[in-house]
Amino acid sequence: MDKKAVSLAVVRRLPRYYRYINDLYVDGVERISSTALAEQMGFTASQIRQDLNCFGGFGQQGYGYNVETLRSELASILNIDKNYCAIVAGIGNLGRALLQNFNFIRSGVQVKAAFDADLRVVGTEVNGLTVRYIGDLEDFLRAHPQPIDIGIITVPKSVAYDVAKTFCDNGVRALLNFTSYDLSRAGITVPVENVHFTDSLLTLTYRIE
Amino acid sequence: MDKKAVSLAVVRRLPRYYRYINDLYVDGVERISSTALAEQMGFTASQIRQDLNCFGGFGQQGYGYNVETLRSELASILNIDKNYCAIVAGIGNLGRALLQNFNFIRSGVQVKAAFDADLRVVGTEVNGLTVRYIGDLEDFLRAHPQPIDIGIITVPKSVAYDVAKTFCDNGVRALLNFTSYDLSRAGITVPVENVHFTDSLLTLTYRIE
Numbered sequence: 165m166d167k168k169a170v171s172l173a174v175v176r177r178l179p180r181y182y183r184y185i186n187d188l189y190v191d192g193v194e195r196i197s198s199t200a201l202a203e204q205m206g207f208t209a210s211q212i213r214q215d216l217n218c219f220g221g222f223g224q225q226g227y228g229y230n231v232e233t234l235r236s237e238l239a240s241i242l243n244i245d246k247n248y249c250a251i252v253a254g255i256g257n258l259g260r261a262l263l264q265n266f267n268f269i270r271s272g273v274q275v276k277a278a279f280d281a282d283l284r285v286v287g288t289e290v291n292g293l294t295v296r297y298i299g300d301l302e303d304f305l306r307a308h309p310q311p312i313d314i315g316i317i318t319v320p321k322s323v324a325y326d327v328a329k330t331f332c333d334n335g336v337r338a339l340l341n342f343t344s345y346d347l348s349r350a351g352i353t354v355p356v357e358n359v360h361f362t363d364s365l366l367t368l369t370y371r372i373e
Numbered sequence: 374m375d376k377k378a379v380s381l382a383v384v385r386r387l388p389r390y391y392r393y394i395n396d397l398y399v400d401g402v403e404r405i406s407s408t409a410l411a412e413q414m415g416f417t418a419s420q421i422r423q424d425l426n427c428f429g430g431f432g433q434q435g436y437g438y439n440v441e442t443l444r445s446e447l448a449s450i451l452n453i454d455k456n457y458c459a460i461v462a463g464i465g466n467l468g469r470a471l472l473q474n475f476n477f478i479r480s481g482v483q484v485k486a487a488f489d490a491d492l493r494v495v496g497t498e499v500n501g502l503t504v505r506y507i508g509d510l511e512d513f514l515r516a517h518p519q520p521i522d523i524g525i526i527t528v529p530k531s532v533a534y535d536v537a538k539t540f541c542d543n544g545v546r547a548l549l550n551f552t553s554y555d556l557s558r559a560g561i562t563v564p565v566e567n568v569h570f571t572d573s574l575l576t577l578t579y580r581i582e
Contacts, residue, residue: 173382179575204558243578257473261466262570271574313581314574338581340574349413355580357573361471364566365480365523365549366388369452371564372522372547 170218177215180205182238189235197228244272249310251336253327254318255280255295258342262318263291276312277304281323298327305334316340328352379427386424389414391447398444406437453481458521460514460545462536463528464489464504467551471527472500485521486513490532510536514543525549537561 184205188196202209216222216229222237223229239245250273252259259278268275278290281298288295296304298319305312315331317324317339324345331339332354339356341347347356393414397405411418425431425438431446432438448454459482461468468487477484489495490507497504505513507528514521524540526533526548533554540548541563548565550556556565 175579176572176576178579179569179572182575183569183571206557241579242575243581244575246578246581248578248581257466257470261470264466266570268574271571271578273574273578314577338577340577348415355577355582357577357580359568359570359573360388360392361475361568362392362480363385363388364568365477365482366391366451366453367385368523368547368549368564368566369455369457369480369482370384370387370450371566372452372455372457373564 174215174218177207178238178242181212181215182235182242182244185229185231185235185238188231193231195228195230198223201229239272242272246272248273248313249276249308250274250314250316250340251277251279251301251305251312251331252316252318253279253298253301253331254320254342255282255285255290256318256320259316259318260290262316263293273314275316276308276310279304281319301327301330302334305331305336311335311337313337314340316342318342321345325350325352383424383427386416387447387451390421390424391444391451391453394438394440394444394447397440402440404437404439407432410438448481451481455481457482457523458485458517458519459483459523459525459549460485460510460521460540461487461525461527462489462507462510462540463526463551464491464494464499465527465529468525468527469499471525472502482523484525485517485519488513490528507536510539511543514540514545520544520546522546523549525551527551530554534559534561 184201198209198212202212213223219241222234252263252275255278263275263278275293278293278295279298279301280286280295285295286297313336315336317327319327321343324341324343328339328347332352338354339347341356341358393410407418407421411421422432428450431443459477461472461484464487472484472487484502487499487502487504488507488510489504494504495506522545524545526536528536530552533550533552537548537556541561547563548556550565550567
């Protein structure tokens with residue numbers, strides 16, 4: 165499979181497939197037709213077949229998808245089995261909410277450390293991690309025995325670029341950006357996924373009838 | 374324009390167009406070609422023309438888009454000029470992060486109240502709003518002089534459905550759901566936008582090379 169040949173629009177739907185298939189798996193469902201899956205997900209069956217065909221198909225005419233197989237194929241495509249390491253920079257309310265409530269492990273990601281600039285926060289513990297001083301981020305990244313793959317950015321917008329730059333200059337391979345700072349326009353070249361609350365809110369206001 | 378005829382995939386790209394066009398407007402740019410806009414946004418020019426054509430076009434061959442006009446057209450399509458009212462239910466770290474850091478007004482949304490179940494939080498003030506007791510949500514919705522249009526759900530997953538049901542039974546017209554609870558499968562029929570951190574994280578792990 166050539167990953168580059170698959171459009172980002174399809175890629176962005178994959179986690180959603182994984183979520184639904186994983187729920188079916190947890191519920192003990194053994195197989196599902198593309199029609200039934202389509203109904204649950206609010207897609208069309210042909211969309212589902214088309215999307216999954218980008219990665220080799222996995223379904224059989226007249227049988228549908230084997231849930232366990234599809235789940236493990238999707239997990240592998242999404243690199244859930246790679247045990248990537250992450251760091252959260254910015255332990256304000258949002259960073260804290262992520263560390264306390266979000267199940268990183270279910271996505272195969274281990275959070276190795278948390279950093280903040282506020283000395284009142286540095287040294288406190290959040291969900292088993294002692295918050296470190298952001299000024300020590302570079303040294304930490306260089307000294308860490310495993311490479312840190314993912315930088316999660318929950319700092320104020322004004323320092324988002326500096327933190328992103330420190331991550332990238334020290335081997336971090338991908339960024340999850342919660343700020344509204346546009347890192348790709350600022351010359352950051354690793355893959356960046358942005359969580360834009362505004363976009364979700366505006367999609368919603370559009371849909372109000 | 375028939376809103377129902379426009380696919381949700383196109384709709385979900387509109388806020389992004391608005392963000393870029395608004396930035397250009399703030400920067401004093403007067404017009405922009407679809408090619409230049411495409412380059413900034415990482416889309417193709419034909420995609421942009423196709424998407425905006427769903428709403429009537431707005432561009433002129435050889436001239437491009439008038440930034441001010443396109444901005445106000447997009448704002449109107451996205452209902453930013455409607456002054457919708459919202460409530461945030463769940464003032465844990467995430468609800469607090471939204472209230473303190475997120476600029477709702479820029480999306481044309483006014484947050485009218487905040488609710489929580491924790492009596493240690495009830496009565497405290499967050500960004501000018503006194504947190505109310507979640508048990509009073511129904512009475513508040515019924516008594517509020519303006520209708521509340523949007524319910525923002527940042528409660529624990531276990532109570533997401535109850536809160537959503539209270540919203541919908543009392544006239545709320547759209548939900549922004551930050552929990553991983555699948556409200557549409559549970560029979561909630563108003564438009565729901567879900568903010569799925571997992572989906573962003575998994576899209577990112579997919580893209581790591």
